[in-house]
Amino acid sequence: MRFGVNYTPSAGWFHSWLDFSPSAVAADMERIASLGVDHVRIFPLWPLVQPNRTLIRPSAIADIVQVVDIAASFGLDVNVDALQGHLSSFDFIPSWLESWHRRNIFVAPEVITSTATYVRELTSAVASRPNLLGVTLGNELNQFAHDPHPTPHRATEKQASAWLASMVGAVRAELGSTPAARAPLVTVAQYDAAWYDDAQPFGPEHAADYGDLTVTHSWVFNGAAQLHGPLGEGSARHAEYLMQLAAAWNRDANRLNWLQEVGAPTNVVPVKDAPEFLEKTIRHAADVQNNFGVTWWCSHDVSRKLADFPELEYDLGLFTNDGVLKPTGERFAELVHEFRNAKAGAGTPPRDALILEDVDAAGVPVADVRKSCAPGGRFSQAWLHHAASTGRGPQVVLRSKVADALLLAARGITEVHVVPAGIDRIELSIAHPATHH
């Protein structure tokens, strides 16, 4: 099981790409390496690398490669996200996709072609680096595809599939053919609407079918912490739950699951509770079969000198902005030390599974299946009840796959349960946060 952090540069946040300083990156990486982690995830800003549709700046690519190399010098592997896109409430969309040039990111043919060119050139530049963990298409790009994004680039599920096929293909073409789930990986990162919002065109199948493993990002400001309290089971097990839920759509029982983002947002997790929240979260997540690893959000606090971030964003770092290890950082380092030698998926998978009714008795897809999975939803509640009663979150099996005895056997599932009667949906009214990650 791998441990890493999402790298948020201490000086200038991601705007530091504009004032690229290898020594500043090195200072950050040195601190990150001191946590005992094996990797970082890094985030170029798309408009800076590709300011015109047909201009991919060599110097921007060179800076990214240098960050990969600096990380290597500290023994860190690197995952590069291509299309940012979105970071901590801020969108970075090139001017050739805005205003008079507004075109749908996921649909316009020349945009798809040019985006794929960027993804390919970026991948090509880092592909030979021995410490390349992989390339993620971009950070939670599915948020751009639907509400509540203020200016969505609406795509259908089919268009989402086509776009993912183009982009994953572009990365894979440059990475070469490697055994599944061996670095360098190509991965797809989505925010949790993929599993919780039936209207979101990028869905659980996309997470399961595209890229080399299934990626989840767990943020308890989505209602989980509001409903269950900062240290309640529904919060502390949220990452575990989301990983189990996501695994239900995997076609391959051995497909790995990467908890690529998880953090302790102070709007719902008080600072004093954050280390315990972190520890519970990681212990529960480590209990999930086929766990590739955990990448914490994030390395460094955002400087208070920078304006307009949602309040919680200033306090997500394992280090303060000036490099002091925080209590969460200490706890994280202890856990990394403890788990460092645990093998991915080494634990026995939970033998029991809860059936998610994705289709009805006639085999017709259920319209609001994702809603039932969201915090407060009937399925979500049932899973938590089951976890509380057994001490471990169950696996999730889709009704549409429950008859696949081979798959269930491969997953180590020997008992299946239906959602028991008497569990009701808890209605939540959470203002949609401006923040994804």
Next chain:
Amino acid sequence: MRFGVNYTPSAGWFHSWLDFSPSAVAADMERIASLGVDHVRIFPLWPLVQPNRTLIRPSAIADIVQVVDIAASFGLDVNVDALQGHLSSFDFIPSWLESWHRRNIFVAPEVITSTATYVRELTSAVASRPNLLGVTLGNELNQFAHDPHPTPHRATEKQASAWLASMVGAVRAELGSTPAARAPLVTVAQYDAAWYDDAQPFGPEHAADYGDLTVTHSWVFNGAAQLHGPLGEGSARHAEYLMQLAAAWNRDANRLNWLQEVGAPTNVVPVKDAPEFLEKTIRHAADVQNNFGVTWWCSHDVSRKLADFPELEYDLGLFTNDGVLKPTGERFAELVHEFRNAKAGAGTPPRDALILEDVDAAGVPVADVRKSCAPGGRFSQAWLHHAASTGRGPQVVLRSKVADALLLAARGITEVHVVPAGIDRIELSIAHPATHH
């Protein structure tokens, strides 16, 4: 009378700020200086200088200062536009004003404060340069304030006034108190909707009342060339007309008028006609009283390697993208040579003036006065008829000011004419271009 060019970097267009090369700038400036011009107008990209609301990058400011100094080394004065904002169909708005952070540029108090801070810091950095011609708030920012901008930041006329007062005040505070119309100047640049579109909140009064002189940008793709042909009087006199029209709102008879942008757009002016269009335009503009100068758009063609520009944008340069002087450049240099020693406003002003009925007989403002001024409008047609009959475009006097005998005397107006009967509006149906400048 001063001559200059709007500086469009030959390598990488304005994205070259991301790969700032003093020697590349010097090579461009050397060619520009060979035209005999005395100044350039330069365009920082706002999101690169102020990527976060409270982060104004010192290195970006330093690059701008260096461009001013490089220009000085070639004997060129420099006008710096602050808020881009918009250039050649592309918008550059910082991420802290987009999507989840969308706030009205002209109205939100903290945005106004932070924008003023940027304008002030930029001005402060260049204020001491002896070759500073001035600071323009930003390029045609009024386009953001209303339709047809795809995502307008709607402002009322009053809000526009308040915003201009804040920004002009910010620049002036750093430039210090200088005699009116002496460099360094603070100026306000608007696209022609200010005079032609009654719905545009930034209007003719703003052009006349804010900044040290009145600025006009003349683009005949606005209907003038479609209606009158590339070399027709309505095209060749469009800049002259717009300057005369803008002067009608000046409170000070001696206020200078700067034709800060004018170009030969090939969508309506064929390449073969462009030199003649350029010559006619400049000769007519030079015939306007109080003409501060003409700044041609632009120095260099946009490279064909860059995508998505409207077709006309690739061919507006006086030099090709690789630095070859074009026929328009040759003609421009000849005219600069001819006019170089003409003093600003040295010519006798036209003695006759056409009355623009901005108020009715009861003194009530006329609702569609600006529409009547646009190409094809009744006033516009009458002005052209008058110019054709006398060989020189008349001045324009507002009905609301026609009784101000002192003003008329100061303007040298001895005859006033009403729009004659029999002149009708010509309806034009011009698709609004994505391009302003």
